[in-house]
Amino acid sequence: MNTEIPAQQEIASAREALTDEARPAAVERQLKRAEMTARQRIARLCDPDSFREIGGLVRDDDGTREARPADGVVIGTAMIGDRPAVVLAQDFTVHGGSSGKLGSAKIRRAIQQAMRDGTPLVMLLDGGGHRIQDGQDSRHFAQGSPTFHDFARLSGWVPVVSVMMGAGFAGPTNYAGMSDLVIMVRGQSCMGLAGPALVKAGTGEEIDIQALGGAGAQVDTHGLAHLGVDTEGQALDAVRSYLGLLPSNARAPLPCGDPAPADDLRQAGLADLVPADTRKAYDVRKVITRLVDPDSQFEIQPTYAKNAVTCLARLGGRPVGIIANQPMQLGGMLTSPACEKIAHFVAVCDAFGVPLVYLIDVPGFSIGSSAEKSLLGRRSARMVYELGQATVPRISIVLRKGYGLGYIAMCGGRSFDADASLAWPTSEICAMSLEGAANVAYRRDIERAPDPDERRREIVAEMRAHVSPLRGAEGLGVDDIIAPESTRRRLIELLQRAPARRENNMPPKYRSISPI
Amino acid sequence: MDVKSEIAGKVWKIVTAVGDTVGEEDEILILESMKMEIPVGAPGAGRISEILVEEAESVQEGQVVARIEA
Numbered sequence: 001m002n003t004e005i006p007a008q009q010e011i012a013s014a015r016e017a018l019t020d021e022a023r024p025a026a027v028e029r030q031l032k033r034a035e036m037t038a039r040q041r042i043a044r045l046c047d048p049d050s051f052r053e054i055g056g057l058v059r060d061d062d063g064t065r066e067a068r069p070a071d072g073v074v075i076g077t078a079m080i081g082d083r084p085a086v087v088l089a090q091d092f093t094v095h096g097g098s099s100g101k102l103g104s105a106k107i108r109r110a111i112q113q114a115m116r117d118g119t120p121l122v123m124l125l126d127g128g129g130h131r132i133q134d135g136q137d138s139r140h141f142a143q144g145s146p147t148f149h150d151f152a153r154l155s156g157w158v159p160v161v162s163v164m165m166g167a168g169f170a171g172p173t174n175y176a177g178m179s180d181l182v183i184m185v186r187g188q189s190c191m192g193l194a195g196p197a198l199v200k201a202g203t204g205e206e207i208d209i210q211a212l213g214g215a216g217a218q219v220d221t222h223g224l225a226h227l228g229v230d231t232e233g234q235a236l237d238a239v240r241s242y243l244g245l246l247p248s249n250a251r252a253p254l255p256c257g258d259p260a261p262a263d264d265l266r267q268a269g270l271a272d273l274v275p276a277d278t279r280k281a282y283d284v285r286k287v288i289t290r291l292v293d294p295d296s297q298f299e300i301q302p303t304y305a306k307n308a309v310t311c312l313a314r315l316g317g318r319p320v321g322i323i324a325n326q327p328m329q330l331g332g333m334l335t336s337p338a339c340e341k342i343a344h345f346v347a348v349c350d351a352f353g354v355p356l357v358y359l360i361d362v363p364g365f366s367i368g369s370s371a372e373k374s375l376l377g378r379r380s381a382r383m384v385y386e387l388g389q390a391t392v393p394r395i396s397i398v399l400r401k402g403y404g405l406g407y408i409a410m411c412g413g414r415s416f417d418a419d420a421s422l423a424w425p426t427s428e429i430c431a432m433s434l435e436g437a438a439n440v441a442y443r444r445d446i447e448r449a450p451d452p453d454e455r456r457r458e459i460v461a462e463m464r465a466h467v468s469p470l471r472g473a474e475g476l477g478v479d480d481i482i483a484p485e486s487t488r489r490r491l492i493e494l495l496q497r498a499p500a501r502r503e504n505n506m507p508p509k510y511r512s513i514s515p516i
Numbered sequence: 517m518d519v520k521s522e523i524a525g526k527v528w529k530i531v532t533a534v535g536d537t538v539g540e541e542d543e544i545l546i547l548e549s550m551k552m553e554i555p556v557g558a559p560g561a562g563r564i565s566e567i568l569v570e571e572a573e574s575v576q577e578g579q580v581v582a583r584i585e586a
Contacts, residue, residue: 279553330523331552363550368524370577433551 011057018056018069026093034126034166034188035232038074038089041124041165045236046078046087054109058102068094071102072127075110080122081244083255086114090127092166097127099171100134104145107175111150118249120159122239123179126189129171151178156351158249161242163235164225169195169213173224180348181242181300182225183235184215191218191225223304223337241298245312245319246352254353254500259317260293262489270484274361274399276426278433281327284309284359287399288322291315291488300345305337310345312354316492321349324359325410327400334406335366336374339383346386355393355495362406363433381515384409387416389512393498397422397487398478402429413477419498422490423478427469434460434467517559519582521575525549530571536564544582547575562586
């Protein structure tokens with residue numbers, strides 16, 4: 001017994017040294033640059049007293065535990081919203097949050113734990129990349145890193161979320177790049193392949209840190225990250241909300257909540273939100289808000305490619321992924337950023353068994369030199385490719401315009417074997433706008449007429465006889481024309497009866513090849 | 517603050533005037549593009565100091581169409 005007491009004391013004091021209370025100077029430094037320490041962030045994210053640390057007691061052979069507590073990466077298992085998860089937080093106060101040999105091993109351990117347990121992985125990133133002191137040694141660095149191989153295997157098995165808490169250039173950005181959802185704190189966090197100092201040294205370009213890698217650039221302009229929030233607390237709340245809408249892994253059942261009533265007072269005014277005149281814009285987010293269960297929306301990339309809306313929500317308690325064109329922005333046409341946004345969203349929903357609901361009001365794809373420069377030919381292909389890979393239920397509803405390839409890419413009609421293809425009485429489904437078709441196909445006819453405008457109107461009127469909701473239903477293209485106010489009920493019924501997954505029915509190949 | 521057109525098109529209707537006070541996302545003018553009326557909104561609240569286009573004029577993507585003083 002006498003021999004055990006000193007060992008127990010040693011263990012207790014090693015454990016004690018990890019806590020924020022034992023490191024007042026480090027905590028003070030951290031709170032000058034951020035809202036919380038790594039351990040405070042974990043406590044805020046996870047259910048109370050649920051965090052169980054792994055590898056907190058690591059120590060380099062040549063270092064002291066006090067100099068590098070936990071080697072700068074805190075990992076462990078926890079509960080988030082009463083469900084298990086694996087959490088990882090970089091500690092900026094330890095060598096700037098850089099990944100040393102043990103820290104890297106812990107990151108890998110966290111990934112493997114999430115893979116084995118089939119639980120989400122949440123990374124709270126605030127640091128640099130490789131610890132340079134450890135990396136400038138060929139014997140060590142020649143090993144490379146299996147982390148990205150692990151990330152690739154983890155992808156689509158469990159939800160992977162990165163929150164950029166502060167410093168995020170290099171390594172953290174590489175991890176975020178392998179994540180399904182990336183959240184940034186505005187004005188505080190940054191991300192990118194290299195920070196301003198390295199950029200200046202390497203290329204001579206001088207640029208401010210926020211202009212290079214802040215949320216304004218990476219969330220709103222480039223779409224590298226999916227959500228910009230104002231505080232660390234909001235970022236951690238967003239993680240909880242997001243995970244609450246997804247299963248723990250690809251084979252786990254969807255987390256269905258209490259079924260909200262199918263009929264409610266909000267449905268009556270739905271038709272008024274969408275003007276029948278296809279020239280008029282409206283905010284499709286208001287339509288979504290009324291269709292889904294109250295307060296259940298979690299919009300992904302709300303500030304990027306606003307001409308498309310992607311959001312997780314609940315319908316009758318069941319999580320769904322909604323993809324909608326937004327007429328308020330660029331008339332709702334599909335651009336390269338919108339295609340990438342939708343393609344990623346569809347992949348995430350499909351990975352985790354979340355049914356897709358498409359709300360179609362699309363004038364078509366963007367055209368012109370800027371569209372070509374943005375590689376829209378391939379970005380649009382990726383949008384349809386991801387839907388083509390999907391095995392989850394999918395439903396399309398044409399609210400208004402269903403034009404051209406945009407209609408097909410938005411799952412219109414029988415394009416992707418939808419569980420249901422529906423249309424509102426305001427729908428107008430055809431290859432292109434009537435005016436556009438008249439101008440292109442009847443150009444000479446119009447030019448030669450004594451009154452070209454009158455002739456154009458005549459031609460449009462002739463075409464209109466063949467373009468109507470009823471015509472759309474006559475050839476079994478859409479299953480039915482439904483009233484806006486009965487849409488919510490119909491969706492809930494359809495989702496209740498749709499099989500959770502369908503056979504993917506692919507030829508015996510090893511994989512598909514993404515267009516981009 | 518520059519108010520930029522996000523799309524190439526034709527100015528269909530100018531619904532504000534120099535000196536007007538606007539809130540964020542308020543409509544300043546409406547373009548016609550892709551056979552649709554596409555509102556160009558204020559990037560932030562303020563007073564319109566300049567309107568740089570006229571109705572029926574063609575505008576390019578990214579073109580500054582008005583300016584706002586915060």
